[in-house]
Structure formats: structure tokens, C-alpha cells
Amino acid sequence: MSEYDVIVIGAGPVGENVADRVVRGGLTAAIVESELVGGECSYWACMPTKALLRDAAALRAARRLPGAAAAITGGLDPAAVFARRDRFASNWQDDGQVGWLDQVGISLVRGHGRITGRKTVTVTAGDGATVELTARHAVVVATGTSAIVPAIPGLADAEPWTSREAVSTSRVPDRLVIVGGGVVGMEMATAFSALGSTVTVVARDGVLPNVEPYAADHVVASLRQDGVEVLVGDGPSAVSRDGVVHVSFTDGRSLEADEILVATGRRPNSDDIGLDQVGLTPGDWLTVDDTLRVLGADGRPVDDGWLYAAGDVNHRALLTHQGKYQARAVGDVVVARATGAPVDDRPWGRHTPTADHRAVPQVIFTDPEIASVGHTVASAERAGLRVRVIEYDLAAVAGASLHADGYAGRASMLIDEEGDRIVGFTAVGPDVAELLHAATIAITAEVPLERLWHAVPAYPTVSEVWLRLLETAGL
Ligand SMILES: Cc1cc2nc3c(=O)[nH]c(=O)nc-3n(C[C@H](O)[C@H](O)[C@H](O)COP(=O)(O)OP(=O)(O)OC[C@H]3O[C@@H](n4cnc5c(N)ncnc54)[C@H](O)[C@@H]3O)c2cc1C
């Protein structure tokens, strides 16, 4: 049996950052990992997907400028794209990250972790050997999520790709069907269409339902222009594979493909981590309080509050940067509670990841990109906020028209009618990703509009849209 101050289950980006903060705070930490240190993000999600998308984005950017376009003599080289992707996925080897754990003094225990008692985690290694770890102060669950494969007749037997297979393949299928019009589905449609696949997206419930509809419309129009078929409103009723994949729909239509990718959302990796030991239901998302202590059915921290959950598994925001923000807060609060230092759990306090509720930034790396933070019109309505919507055509911004010929895009901001502060921002257009952090700062810092008026965007940059939005708002 080994004893540590803190045990973290899951060495994805979130678990690694929790352990790092704990060790920086002077405590000892062990991290348990059943696959690769670095988690989904490093090997099968953020990094490799963005590597798959980046070459095509650079090529499109050059094609939008006549002089640069004249220099392009060939198309995308899939083998070179896959080779660069392999580098960004560290060739699915975790020695680099293991070396970092060692360097900062975090103990790695390889194997599957399960809670087997109060502050106790039993780790089962690949060869079946077990080791029992106990925590003096806290156990933090950071086990992430896995792809959902929906119960469509024949789908599982047809051995569909999930995001893992799509992201790690070195093969471009001639015809690719993507089930799901969410973020994974639309990014992969963008990537594989550029790599040369004929892509059909089956977006039963619409495309990118959580962003402003105008932004999703821009992406759909652009994908359709590139030959991607986007089917909205119907889902597959049956799937089979006999060399090729056959997809049937409820209205009698059917289509054939060489590969099928399921991108229909995520489920928490919580089915086999011993949740029953603390009175919770295996397979559920973990509900947490504002310092990320796991809550029981009675709404109170389970046991006496030694169990925490951070990252995807608590379902607050399924994004790496937001999970790492939670990790910094939870690592620090565990140290504070262990050492008797003050806990700052007020909204926006040091130990409270309040931005999860107010200002979650996201970039969707489609063509065009979508950058958003805070509320959309729909989410503001659901939250009962009265907002004023200000929109502006990005094509009318000097910096945007210089950036690319035929620049098409749009930006909007939502102003809280009562507070006169921005509570939401969305932009869609080529290379809007880097516009986002200004909006994130404006929202988290609750900058009054009359002060924002003095933040002058440089000319001629795409950021000049800020000035245009403020002018449109009447300032
Ligand atoms: C295709 C795709 C693209 C994405 N792109 C982006 C993006 O561009 N930007 C962004 O911000 N987010 C992106 N995301 C989301 C991002 O990947 C997740 O938000 C992030 O990985 C969550 O980190 P995590 O540490 O909570 O979980 P994970 O990264 O899933 O890590 C959890 C770790 O826990 C381990 N584990 C699980 N159970 C156990 C156990 N019982 N014992 C031991 N170890 C265990 C797992 O093996 C894994 O290593 C993307 C997701 C997908 C699917």
C-alpha cells in the first residue's frame, strides 16, 4: 500500500494539471493512467484533429490571395498531412509526458483505477496485478469521456469509426458518411473533404446546434460549396457492411460509403471507477459543487468531501482549456484545505471556476472558423436574460477584406440590457479564432461598454469589428 496526499485518476490534460498544482503547493501526488499519459486531447482529439485541418486551412488562405494562389501548383498531400499529424500525436507514445511527470515530482501508477474505499484507489495493471493507494487528503476523478455509439441496428457490427479511428487513420476513404452534426462531425467533414473524401454528414438534429444559427449556416454553405452533402432532419435507421457500408433512413432512402464515422456525442468514463462505493451510480456524469467536490443525491459533498471531479467527466464544459482551468482551481483548493489556508469560494474567487458558467470560449476549426464565448441568443433566453443583439458583416471591415479576397463572415455581440456589459460574442469567418480572447476578457472582466469604447482596435485588422459593433450599438 502506498500513501500520497492526493490521488488523481486519469492523466489527461486535466489530471496532469491537477497533480501539477498539488505538487507545486507542497503536497505529494500520484496519478493513475490506464492508457497514455496526456489523454484523449493529446493523441485522439485536440492536437491530431487540428493537425489534420491545418494544411488545408493554409492552402485555402493562400488560394484567397491571387498572387499566392498563382504560386500553388498542386493539391494537398495527404501522406504529408498524416505524417505531420503523427508528429503532433507524438506517434502515440507518451514518453515525453511521462518524463515531465517525473521531472515535476508526480508519481505515475499505470493501470485502471477504481475507488475501493474511503480515500482509497485500487489500481489494476494490464497483467492483473493490483496496488492499493490511499490519499491523506483527496481523490480527484479526471477520467474524461468516450465516444457514444448509438443503438442503431447493425451499426456496432459495421465497425464504425469513432473520433479515435478518424483522427488516427492514414487512409482517405473515397466516400465517408459522418453521423452527427456536432463539433466533431463538422470538423471531420472539413478535414476529410479537404483530404479528398466525398463526405455526407447526417445531422439528424441540425448542424452545430449550440452556436448562433447564422454561424452554423456559414459553415454548411461553405461545406456544400466544397461538395459535402449535409442531410438535416433524419438519422440512420439501420447500417450494414459487406465490403461497403450501407446506411438506411426511416423515409426509405439509403446511401453507400466506404467508411462511416460516428460523432454523436460523449459519455463519461465513470462506469467502472467504483462510484457505488460512495453511493453514486456507475456511468453517470459527476455533479460537483463550485469547488468541484463531488455531490451526492442529497446535493451535499459525498462522504466528508474528499472526492473531487474535474474536466470532461463533470460535464461542465467538454473542452481542454476549460478542464485545465478547473484543474488549476481544484489543485489549489485541495492544497488550501489540506494546509488550512483560506478557501476563496466566492463567485470569481481563486478556488471557484466561475467562468464555466459565464464565459466558456470555443473555437470550431471548420472553414470558416467559428469563435464564440459566453451566451448565444438561445442560451441567454433559456437563462432568462434580456439581451440586445448587435451584428456586423465582417466583409465590411477593412482588415478582413485585406486579409482575404471575398472574405465572408459575421460577428455578433450580446449586451445585457440591465448591466450594459457584453455577455456573449460569436464570430464566423476565415481566421476568426484569434479574435476570441478579446471577447473572453471583455466578458470575464465585465468591462462596461463606455470603457470598452476606449479599447481602440489597430487598423487595418479584423479586430476592427469591435469598433463597428460598438458603433452599431450606438456608442
Ligand atoms: C475529436 C475531438 C476533438 C477535440 N478537439 C478539441 C479542441 O480542439 N479543443 C478543446 O478544447 N477540446 C477539444 N476536444 C475536447 C477535449 O479532448 C476534452 O475536453 C479533453 O480531452 C478533456 O480532458 P480530460 O483530462 O478531462 O479527459 P481525457 O483527455 O479524456 O483524459 C482522461 C484520461 O483518463 C484515463 N482514464 C479513464 N478512466 C481511467 C481509470 N479508471 N483509470 C485510469 N485512467 C483512466 C484515460 O485513459 C485518459 O487518459 C475534442 C474532443 C474530441 C473527441
Ligand SMILES: NC(=O)c1ccc[n+]([C@@H]2O[C@H](COP(=O)([O-])OP(=O)(O)OC[C@H]3O[C@@H](n4cnc5c(N)ncnc54)[C@H](O)[C@@H]3O)[C@@H](O)[C@H]2O)c1
Ligand atoms: N474545436 C473544439 O473545441 C472541439 C472539437 C471537437 C470536439 N469538441 C468537444 O467534444 C465534445 C463532443 O463532440 P461531439 O461532436 O461528439 O458531440 P456533440 O454533442 O457536440 O454533437 C453530437 C451530435 O450528434 C447528434 N446525434 C446524436 N445521435 C444521433 C443519431 N443517432 N443520428 C444523427 N445524429 C445524432 C446530436 O444531435 C449532436 O448534434 C463537444 O462537447 C465539444 O465541446 C470540441
